Amino acid sequence: MASDTDDTVQAAPTSSDQEQPSPAAGDQASPAQASPEVDEQPSSGGEENAAPAGGEHASPADGELHTETQAHGGADDHGSDVFPPFDSTTFASQLVWLAIAFGLFYYLMSKMILPRIAQTLEQRHDRIASDLAEAERLKNETDAAIAAYEQALTEARQKAGDIARSTRERVQEAIEADRTEAETALADKLAEAETRIGEVRTKALAEVDTIAADAAQALIGSLGGVKVTKTELTKTVGDVRAQ
Amino acid sequence: MANDPISQFKIQPIIPLEIGGLDLSFTNSALFMMLTVATTAGFLALATSGRGLVPSRLQSIAEIAYEFIAGMLRDAAGSQGLRFFPLVFSLFMFILIGNLFGMFPYFFTFTSHIIVTAALALLVFTIVLVTGFARNGLRFLKLFVPSGVPAAVLPFVVLIEVISFFTRPISHSVRLFANMLAGHITLKVFAGFIVSLSSLGAIGIAGAILPLVMTIGITALEFLVSFLQAYVFAMLTCMYLNDALHPDEH
Structure with a gap:
């Protein structure tokens, strides 16, 4: 830090030397910046004198810097010679505007944007979860339907088997009965024929x-x-x- | 614009304003803070206005940012840390967009001022302190007493822990500030070489190619640094919040 500020300070006198021919403006700024600098100078100079008394923001480095600047430049315009990030005259303004900007930003984020994103994400999460549950339910239904179908198929197959078996048995019985009947008839006829043969022979x-x-x-x-x-x-x- | 690399950090009042002897002018710094807020909030409001179940591209960006920060906070500080999600998200976006705004030529980088980064770091530090004591009472002081340290060296360890705790806001703020400041100065210096070399005629113009290449490279690097420093700032915030929430898991 110290070396940075030293560099700045060493750079500053040369530039102010160059600008010296315009004493009416009383500052060392380039022409482009001249008009705001002119407006700023008296007030910032006055505050700069007040700042060390007020005290809390002015670091030791700052104090050192002021004295050096005054020694080199010998002018009243040291306020703008300070390395800008360490220029305590701008601290109050930066802090106030930071508080306003960041406060507003925090408010907008926490009250508006983030709840909205959170809600969207939650909705999506819920939707996906419910869709998955629905898919699960449908899958279970399908499984149940398939199981019922398989069951019905098995039952039908069994029934068909039963019918086939009972039919076969019935047919078998009928055939058996017919055969028995036919055999009996044949046996009768055979016996009769044998009797007649016996008679004829006798x-x-x-x-x-x-x-x-x-x-x-x-x-x-x-x-x-x-x-x-x-x-x-x-x-x-x-x-x-x-x- | 002045050619020296420091003038880009100058605070210039746009609307002079003085209240109670304090100079509260609306400055270029304030302008870019407000621009950052307006751009980021506007973008996020626009991106999330659809609330689509299937996100649009813009909405995806907002959701990726949300989940990135939420994931970081949850990893570092557990699910209790999500109470601080709006804070961490705001810090990250504010610093990130502020840094990126600073990458535009002639734009002002408000994160290159120590007072801004210090204020943000102190905000985090204060929240850590308040939360730590409010949630844990005096148990919060266990943070300074690591378990499993021999009694002989314990006083030194506690001293070191206390010092490291109280220097946190300094390292937290200077890291961001110094990175932005140094990056912009480097960029300006190398870009300045191009201008001064190319005014020396043909040989100078040929010689200016080197700083031009450097400037392009450093610009790319600075974009990375812009993101990285915002990330680091938010990450450290998460870790400090973790200390406030779980001081004994150290």
């Missing part, structure tokens, strides 16, 4: 004896002229057969 066998006797009589008659009665022949045939 009858045929009985006729065989008569035929054999007739044939034997005819043979004997044609061979030897021996008369054999039918009764004998029949008896003989019966004997032979019995043997």
Whole structure:
């Protein structure tokens, strides 16, 4: 800090030397700044004298600076020679306007802007949360629907299986019954046929004896002229057969 | 404009005003403070006026700034720190936009004045003190007594802690002030080299290329510094507030 101010102070006298030809203006400012400087000089000079007495803002560096400036310049215009950031004459104005500006800014931010942003962010957050909840609910609904569908499908499949099985059983039974019936009928017919065959055979066998006797009589008659009665022949045939 | 690098920091009254013997003129500094407030508040009001569920571009900027500061404060001082969110947000935006305004040629940088940064730093310091004692009572003094320090060296540690605590507003304010001041002086000096070299004829103009390149580079750097210093100021504010809220977690 000290070296900075020294530099400034050393720079200042040269510039004031250059400006010296215009003593009427009584300051060292460049032409562009001349008019405000002229207005400012008397008042700031007066305050500068008052400042060290008032006291609290003037740092030791400032005091040093004043004396040096006065030693070099020897003029009454040291107020504007001070390195601007350490020029305590401007402190009051800067503080007041900072308080006004920053106070206003703080008020606007805390009462208007920030609640608005916070509200928007909260709304968005709520909206996203509720949308997510809604999506979750719909997903659950979908899952439930899928589960119900699967259940119905399983039941239907089971029912179809049952129907198929019972139908098969019924058909099987019907077939079985038909077969049994047919078999019984066939067995009856078979038995009947066997009876008839038996009868026919018995009858045929009985006729065989008569035929054999007739044939034997005819043979004997044609061979030897021996008369054999039918009764004998029949008896003989019966004997032979019995043997 | 004068050519020396210091004149850019001169406070010049625009509307002279004197109350009770104090010079309270509306100055170029006050003008840029008010411009900063008007621009920032106006921009944010415009950006957030839509309140869209899906943010517009402007609204996104406002929301990013909001969440950036809120995140910083929450990380540094916990969710209790969010009570101070308007303060930290205002400080950050005020300093940031003030710094950036200063990057325009011929504009005044009000953060390059120690009294402004000191006032803001003291505001933070006062709030930390008041909050610290109001919330914790005398437990706030635990801030100066780190746990786990041997009793023999404890007095020294406490002394160091106390000194470091009370020098905070100085470092807090000088950091911002000095960065802005030095940056603007450097910029002005290098830019001045271009002018004085190029008045020396062809060789001078060729030689002026180097300071021109430097000036461009430093301008970019100064934009970074403008943001960074606003960030650092707000970040330190968050950390100091954390001390006020949680003095024993040290």
